[in-house]
Amino acid sequence: MKSFFEDGVYEEITLRLNQIEKDTKPQWGKMNAGQMFNHCQMPLNIILEKEDYGVKPNWLVNLLFKKSMYSDKLWRKNLPTAPGFKITDEKDFEKEKQEITTLIDALNEQRERTDWQPHPAFGKLTKDQWGKMQYKHLDHHLRQFGV
Template identity: 75%
Template sequence: MKSFFEEGAYDELSSRLNNLNKDTTANWGKMNVGQMLHHCQMPLNIILEKKDYGVKPNWLVNLFFKKSMYSDKPWRKNLPTAPGFKIMAKKDFEAEKNEITSLLNELNTQRQRNDWQPHPAFGAMTKDQWGKMQYKHLDHHFRQFGV
């Protein structure tokens, strides 16, 4: 699995993001494109230490789910979403695209950083684990919308 911090990953993800438009439809799942973009901002806000969304450590989640966050195996379609990360409200595509673009740009400016804080649910993670998790989450949802 690629890492967000690898050379070229930011450019690839930005290009895929720019291939989305307000009429892009999902190949699976319940979110529309605006909701997906809002949802994808949440892990970016966590790594950038902007919001923690009330996420708390959970040993059961850590035991069974943490490694899948950054493993090389892509996530399967229709995985359940943690309740606090479900987006049900209508979202404006352009506003959400602008916000996620800003977050991706900010994270890219920090790609040389090595001192990442622990994840609020998963605890200590290496830079490589953080980078793979960010890439994998975005890749999953971009594939969901065919980009």
């Protein structure tokens, strides 16, 4: 699995993100493009220490899901979303696209950083694990929209 912090990944993600238009239809799932951009901001806000969304450690979640967050295996389509991360209300596409772009830019500016805070649910993660987790989540949703 690629890491967000690898050379060229920021450019890849940015290019793919910019291929999504307001009317781009998902290949699976219920979110439209604006909702997906809003949803994808959440893990970025967590790593950038802007928000924790009330996420708490859970030994069962750690046992069952932590390794899948940064493993090389792609996530399958239509995976269930954690309740606090579901987006069902309508979102302004342009606003959400600008916000996710700002967050991706901010994370890229910190790509050399090595002292990341523990994840609120998964605990201590290495820089590589954080980078893979961010890439994997973004890649999953960009593939959802065909890019």
